[in-house]
Amino acid sequence: MHAKTTIYAARRIVTMNPRQPEATHVAVRDGRVLAVGDAGCADGWGGGDIDTRFADRVLLPGFVEGHSHLIAGSIWRFVYAGFHRRMAPDGTIWEGLGDTAAVLDRLASAERGLAPDQFLIGWGFDPIFLTGARLSCRDLDRVSATRPIAVMHSNFHMVTVNSAALALAQYGRGTSVEGVGKDEDGAPTGEIRGMAAMFPILRRLGVDFRAMTRGEDALLPFAETARRCGVTTASDLLNELTLDEAARLRAVADRPDYPVRLYVALSAHTSPPRDIADLAVALAPRSSAKLRLGAVKIVVDGSVQAFSAQLRWPGYYRVPDHAVWNMAPERLGEAVDTLNARGVQMQIHTNGDLATEVALDALDAALARCARPGHRHTLQHCQIPDRAQFQRMGRLGIAANLFANHVHVFGDVHRTLTLGPDRAQRLASCRTALESGVRLAIHSDAPVTPMGPLFAMWCAVNRLTASGFRLNPAESLTVDEALHAVTLGAAWTLGMEGEVGSIETGKRADFAVLDEDPRAVDPLALKDIRVRGTVLDGVSFADA
Amino acid sequence: MATRTVPVTVVGGYLGAGKTTLVNHLLRHAEGRRLVVMVNDFGDTPIDAALIAARDGDTLALSNGCICCSMGGDLVAAFDTAIRLAQRADALVIEASGVAEPDRIADFARAEPDLALDSIVVLADARSHARHAADPLVGATLRRQVAAADLLLLNKTDLVEPAARDALARDLATAAPRATLVATRHAAVPLDLVFGDGPGSAFACTTAVTPPADHEAQFDRWSGTGHVFADHAALERALARLPDGVHRLKGFAHLADDDSWWTVQVVAGRIDLAPCTAPPALAAEASVFVAIWPRGMVAREALDAALRADAS
Numbered sequence: 001m002h003a004k005t006t007i008y009a010a011r012r013i014v015t016m017n018p019r020q021p022e023a024t025h026v027a028v029r030d031g032r033v034l035a036v037g038d039a040g041c042a043d044g045w046g047g048g049d050i051d052t053r054f055a056d057r058v059l060l061p062g063f064v065e066g067h068s069h070l071i072a073g074s075i076w077r078f079v080y081a082g083f084h085r086r087m088a089p090d091g092t093i094w095e096g097l098g099d100t101a102a103v104l105d106r107l108a109s110a111e112r113g114l115a116p117d118q119f120l121i122g123w124g125f126d127p128i129f130l131t132g133a134r135l136s137c138r139d140l141d142r143v144s145a146t147r148p149i150a151v152m153h154s155n156f157h158m159v160t161v162n163s164a165a166l167a168l169a170q171y172g173r174g175t176s177v178e179g180v181g182k183d184e185d186g187a188p189t190g191e192i193r194g195m196a197a198m199f200p201i202l203r204r205l206g207v208d209f210r211a212m213t214r215g216e217d218a219l220l221p222f223a224e225t226a227r228r229c230g231v232t233t234a235s236d237l238l239n240e241l242t243l244d245e246a247a248r249l250r251a252v253a254d255r256p257d258y259p260v261r262l263y264v265a266l267s268a269h270t271s272p273p274r275d276i277a278d279l280a281v282a283l284a285p286r287s288s289a290k291l292r293l294g295a296v297k298i299v300v301d302g303s304v305q306a307f308s309a310q311l312r313w314p315g316y317y318r319v320p321d322h323a324v325w326n327m328a329p330e331r332l333g334e335a336v337d338t339l340n341a342r343g344v345q346m347q348i349h350t351n352g353d354l355a356t357e358v359a360l361d362a363l364d365a366a367l368a369r370c371a372r373p374g375h376r377h378t379l380q381h382c383q384i385p386d387r388a389q390f391q392r393m394g395r396l397g398i399a400a401n402l403f404a405n406h407v408h409v410f411g412d413v414h415r416t417l418t419l420g421p422d423r424a425q426r427l428a429s430c431r432t433a434l435e436s437g438v439r440l441a442i443h444s445d446a447p448v449t450p451m452g453p454l455f456a457m458w459c460a461v462n463r464l465t466a467s468g469f470r471l472n473p474a475e476s477l478t479v480d481e482a483l484h485a486v487t488l489g490a491a492w493t494l495g496m497e498g499e500v501g502s503i504e505t506g507k508r509a510d511f512a513v514l515d516e517d518p519r520a521v522d523p524l525a526l527k528d529i530r531v532r533g534t535v536l537d538g539v540s541f542a543d544a
Numbered sequence: 545m546a547t548r549t550v551p552v553t554v555v556g557g558y559l560g561a562g563k564t565t566l567v568n569h570l571l572r573h574a575e576g577r578r579l580v581v582m583v584n585d586f587g588d589t590p591i592d593a594a595l596i597a598a599r600d601g602d603t604l605a606l607s608n609g610c611i612c613c614s615m616g617g618d619l620v621a622a623f624d625t626a627i628r629l630a631q632r633a634d635a636l637v638i639e640a641s642g643v644a645e646p647d648r649i650a651d652f653a654r655a656e657p658d659l660a661l662d663s664i665v666v667l668a669d670a671r672s673h674a675r676h677a678a679d680p681l682v683g684a685t686l687r688r689q690v691a692a693a694d695l696l697l698l699n700k701t702d703l704v705e706p707a708a709r710d711a712l713a714r715d716l717a718t719a720a721p722r723a724t725l726v727a728t729r730h731a732a733v734p735l736d737l738v739f740g741d742g743p744g745s746a747f748a749c750t751t752a753v754t755p756p757a758d759h760e761a762q763f764d765r766w767s768g769t770g771h772v773f774a775d776h777a778a779l780e781r782a783l784a785r786l787p788d789g790v791h792r793l794k795g796f797a798h799l800a801d802d803d804s805w806w807t808v809q810v811v812a813g814r815i816d817l818a819p820c821t822a823p824p825a826l827a828a829e830a831s832v833f834v835a836i837w838p839r840g841m842v843a844r845e846a847l848d849a850a851l852r853a854d855a856s
């Protein structure tokens with residue numbers, strides 16, 4: 001007696017298996033790939049039911065997003081006010097807003113739909129892209145003079161508010177708090193910079209980022225966000241997990257109708273390294289097919305666009321140096337050594353090349369003390385390493401998950417302000433990584449930039465900044481390489497390349513359902529390929 | 545939202561400088577003060593096991609009424625919890641991480657209406673400070689930590705030669721010109737140097753002073769009454785004239801022109817004045833102040849004269 005076998009027919013199946021790159025049929029049994037080939041591929045297994053729903057579509061391995069955050073789903077409870085076009089978890093397309101007036105229009109129409117006691121909160125706002133006068137408290141007062149309004153900027157480190165929100169925090173002319181912007185007359189502009197100054201406002205508006213990563217309200221829209229861009233395995237890189245919280249996560253993730261596999265990395269920043277290692281080791285066996293636990297995330301420095309990344313000489317180009325260590329270099333050495341010795345995989349955020357150097361020193365020492373050939377330690381973002389650093393990563397077996405989307409979104413800012421034209425060339429230097437023998441993934445860091453592996457591929461292949469400048473095309477990936485980076489490459493950084501990332505016998509039947517083969521379109525059109533959803537464990541979550 | 549303003553003390557300094565030792569010292573000598581302490585993680589804070597009454601997830605209840613909570617990774621959530629816990633406490637103490645900038649943590653207290661910054665205490669390890677301050681990786685962070693201090697504790701002075709200690713003290717005095725510099729062993733300092741306690745409890749504390757310990761010998765205290773201020777401007781002028789070196793001065797000032805009362809808090813030159821709704825019983829008619837400073841830094845007569853010069 002065989003379990004049921006379904007044979008999906010497609011216009012083309014791109015397998016990412018180099019020994020059988022293309023097929024027209026894939027047979028699925030028990031949620032796994034049974035056979036790949038033509039209509040008769042499963043005949044020897046007793047055949048199966050041919051399913052033609054994808055007959056006009058192209059199937060690819062489900063994409064793997066190696067660096068995103070659960071909040072990418074729940075953030076949509078707020079009004080999107082960004083410059084770039086985005087798709088909400090419910091499929092609504094929100095056009096990008098090119099000037100302040102358009103932002104105010106969108107806020108005003110959202111305001112009309114609110115109950116009298118609700119606050120109006122926006123997100124994704126980015127004044128550096130906008131023309132015209134900067135959004136101010138006075139502008140927002142025209143949307144409502146009485147209802148508190150807060151518009152969070154895309155970096156989450158700044159917010160622009162109206163007078164009613166200023167009053168909640170008791171901010172006024174007499175306020176002298178770092179980060180509360182003032183105009184030349186000493187009146188608050190409405191711009192509030194930094195977590196400390198934002199705290200009284202966010203607290204009174206009930207914005208709780210930690211709560212926004214918990215429960216169905218976060219997990220369901222996150223999965224929808226992933227599904228709509230073809231992602232079947234998505235990561236949450238920085239979670240203050242407990243054993244109880246992991247059990248709650250798993251209760252949702254394990255449901256057969258939950259359409260994405262999750263990889264959740266424990267934050268290393270809540271306890272001493274030994275306790276973190278104990279917790280990570282205790283979490284690992286609580287993994288399931290749908291929820292991967294046991295890895296740890298470490299944040300070493302800040303970000304280049306906030307001037308808080310740790311840069312080597314010659315430092316910042318035309319902006320002040322606000323570099324921070326999120327973990328003292330000395331502590332990092334201790335944490336990396338402890339976690340490596342216990343066999344815990346580390347996802348390490350480094351933006352600046354000095355942070356990368358310090359992380360590599362720590363990893364080099366830890367691996368010399370306790371060699372672990374299968375460690376899978378990965379540097380995340382790793383924005384502007386030089387070739388020698390990549391070669392060192394190659395030698396140590398450290399993977400790179402590079403922030404390809406950054407080239408497009410922030411490339412101009414880095415060329416002209418933060419890094420200057422020379423080091424901006426090194427942003428997401430994917431080709432140097434590959435040439436140095438480094439395993440490569442590319443990512444969105446959603447919600448910082450929109451989740452979308454096809455968009456990340458477009459960025460890595462074309463390297464076009466928002467202004468249309470081609471930033472160091474010598475670092476461009478080919479479409480095939482980019483495809484690898486969002487499938488098997490990303491799966492490797494999660495230690496899951498044996499289960500996902502390609503369409504081969506024995507692997508999870510996870511597919512992305514597309515209208516076109518990315519290898520067959522103009523590379524400039526990669527981001528415009530329509531995604532019809534996914535198949536997970538052989539079950540279709542594709543749009544009808 | 546809370547209705548009470550909670551005073552906040554930020555404890556900063558590089559790894560190993562003695563932040564945890566100071567926090568434990570404050571907890572052990574709380575003397576009836578109920579402190580809420582926000583620490584980076586419990587693993588680093590060997591709180592006396594005998595003090596721990598109960599543990600509930602991220603918080604530890606201590607038998608002397610104090611509470612410890614973990615800062616964890618999310619600062620906003622941690623502050624929210626701490627403010628809630630601190631509503632029934634006398635002060636919130638925040639132990640910053642070794643690479644945090646205490647001034648940025650203090651910004652939370654400056655911004656949040658339910659909090660008020662009391663002072664920033666920074667510790668420097670007498671053995672290793674110079675080496676770390678010159679380190680290309682963390683030197684800049686250390687220098688910013690020191691520059692933010694109201695009270696700078698040069699700790700572990702028992703472990704270095706006097707000449708080295710004095711040289712370091714000179715460097716630190718330049719790096720933190722406003723701070724009160726105190727040499728300590730095991731971060732032992734009198735609690736009224738660290739805490740202003742708010743005006744309401746100011747005098748309760750001086751009547752129940754910690755029994756003179758070994759470290760008490762290093763400090764001078766002063767209390768005075770009978771000062772009269774013609775108006776608000778006169779009070780401001782008087783406080784601006786305070787001699788350098790007064791670490792902390794607090795009390796109640798009476799203004800003659802409108803018969804109003806003001807609470808006064810001065811920490812390392814930072815002056816805080818707030819109207820006071822009901823004149824305290826202790827201060828019947830005239831203003832009353834207490835002050836503390838490292839021994840020999842200030843002449844009592846000079847302090848008294850500064851407050852009297854404008855007397856009408």
Ligand SMILES: [Zn+2]
Pocket residue numbers: 067068069237445
């Ligand atoms: Zn991230």
